[in-house]
Amino acid sequence: MDKISVGLIGFGTVGSGLVKVLNENRETIANRLGAEVVLKRIVDKDTTTDRGVDIGGAIFTDNADDILNDDDIAIVVELIGGTGVAKELTLKALDGGKHVVTANKALLSTFGREIFGAALKKNLTIGFEASVGGGIPVLKSLREGLTANKIESICGIINGTANYILTEMGDKGAKFEDVLKEAQEKGYAEADPTYDVEGNDTAHKLALLISMAYGAYIDLSDIYTEGISQITPTDIAFADELGYKIKLLAVAKNEDGVVSARVHPTLLKKSHLLSSVNGVYNAVFIEGDAVGSTMFYGQGAGMMATASAVAADVIDICRDIISGGKVRVTPLGYSESAMKDRLSIKEMGELEVPYYIRFTAVDKAEVLSKITGVLGEHNISIASVIQEGEVKAEGGSVPLVILTHKAREASLEESIREIEEVEGLLAGKTLFIRVEES
């Protein structure tokens, strides 16, 4: 039986998961592949900590060159993370003619042109299934399964930490800060949770989905990014009353070649399948012009789920190697000559969706008519109002919630500015949340 040698750089949680799955499912994998995947070398700067997994015959050192200079190794798995050393090693591996598998969305979304470009030039593969949606084979599905479709839209819950926090806030009526603290204690959130809760991680993943959907590189600065730290349990309760859930969504929509690319908390109808995606689970909803609506669901993180995706990429590359041909599918699923260097991105001000607005209003009779008056002047029509005198916020104010029909975001922002300038109307900050209609 053929043997294909793999080198692993980064022996942390996911790295340990990879070692485990290649060990435990050795026979199943060999039966499927018709060849043996041999983990020949492991590199990590920490060579002393016991990871609790059997590395078999692998040679474990702290020098990445041991892998890069081993001609027998065809595939390098990069699981160190970050955009420094990881970038250097990825480019070196490609330069040395080795395929790369990585879970590093920060690296690929920040340096996509350079890294994907290098792989294309060398006719090598970069497998990065694990970088979006953890164990869910969503990139393969988008790149190969839906390859006959023009992609109309992508809506994803692709950060488990944020989804866990929103789910818990809803279930327990608890505050963001309290749930975050609990999530940190459980290991579902990092000590510095910014990357997850402020939407950056989601934006990195969305950039990769967009590049694959539209065959174009995209700058992270082109993705509007807003996190969930402003959401209160009151918002979740009001949304519930209106028939919605609040989810942190990654959204890409193609409107005649102009792509809306955004990450923000979103009101989703409870009947939408994404509304049923709870806790640390991820799901990506993709609409194609032929296939219609599809959804891909699973664990977006975790040692073994992520390792499942890394291992699938390794096996996929092994299949290319065994078949003896050129690389079969480019990393982003578009031929090199067809890749566009940039996309037309829709301005957020031009967005037209319904909005949920929560005003912190002074508890006076005329407030509602004044606020709706300003909205009306800006052609923003109102679908529902919730004004509950008894739900007092601090300082004698009351939350006033308005659900609008479709409105232009620039007009909405202008209205809110005007409303905030009226003296004696509001007693706190105004929050608005976009509503996803489909």
Added chain:
Amino acid sequence: MDKISVGLIGFGTVGSGLVKVLNENRETIANRLGAEVVLKRIVDKDTTTDRGVDIGGAIFTDNADDILNDDDIAIVVELIGGTGVAKELTLKALDGGKHVVTANKALLSTFGREIFGAALKKNLTIGFEASVGGGIPVLKSLREGLTANKIESICGIINGTANYILTEMGDKGAKFEDVLKEAQEKGYAEADPTYDVEGNDTAHKLALLISMAYGAYIDLSDIYTEGISQITPTDIAFADELGYKIKLLAVAKNEDGVVSARVHPTLLKKSHLLSSVNGVYNAVFIEGDAVGSTMFYGQGAGMMATASAVAADVIDICRDIISGGKVRVTPLGYSESAMKDRLSIKEMGELEVPYYIRFTAVDKAEVLSKITGVLGEHNISIASVIQEGEVKAEGGSVPLVILTHKAREASLEESIREIEEVEGLLAGKTLFIRVEES
């Protein structure tokens, strides 16, 4: 740009969809593939009906040999259906060195050994993504995306007609017969609905999922198959009261090498994601030992969704051809030497799940104690009972619903037999429905 020629046999609904998607997304497909997919010939016995699609430069005849004998054609798409001519043409195409793409689950589940075997021997591909779950790339996900996993279980809603009928029965409280009639009028059900509503179509698809999950051929007779025609709106209402939905599920579970393979109506907790899959939509829930729970959702049928999957298979094969190597992934995802000729199948009598039982009881005080007495003698313990005197069935009888804890199916059947033999207890047939716990 390279051109790859395709021949289409069967110019019906899905065939027309394929022509349409290859036309409308010609540029997108070429950008992705780096080559042009040319539909060179179309064959159908009916060459006169206008399909309303532009066939471009394709040559349209009624003679399949025009495709089989055209050396320029590398891929034959078989969309005529059935197991007669379709089988003959598929084998001929393979014998002539052509790859085959088909949506024909009846053919592949009935003659899998022969047809997959022929493809393996000739190192050719049979693409059959469209045969399970319509447009959902679930076969690719299972075969390649989850390839590092031992598959623990598969639960699928994979017949749109049956799911539409159950959804409508639930939403409207309508009877099976009435909803079926309406579905036939809308074109969601065939004039002879047996294949869909009695579970045969679902069993065919399950056979393919099982072969791919476990690398083994399976006889259709090994799949226990029960349809939905016995389900009443009353059952759906009782299930709802108990916290469940009723779905027609295809279930495969691996228990230490013995596989439970069955198609039947199933009570699913409302919180299970599959419970939110409504109408004509399909979804397949797959658990792998590394990845955990995943789900793949989309349209299980329809002209364009199915064509999306057919086209994806065509493009996949084009990628193999362009790469210049051998076929990269076998049709079932296992190497030829690893394919098992059969699987150990769990006897239905040995099944242990909770059960929903609806007795049509005579409205007398002692009935409940007698029935629960018999169940108790067979070690079947009871989780809930619903006995509503006011819900009279015809003839003065009342439905008595019992939800059991996990029980052995053979014991359950024996208990029901004993209960039915007691005089003056029941006034009609007893129905039991299996409960899915996970």
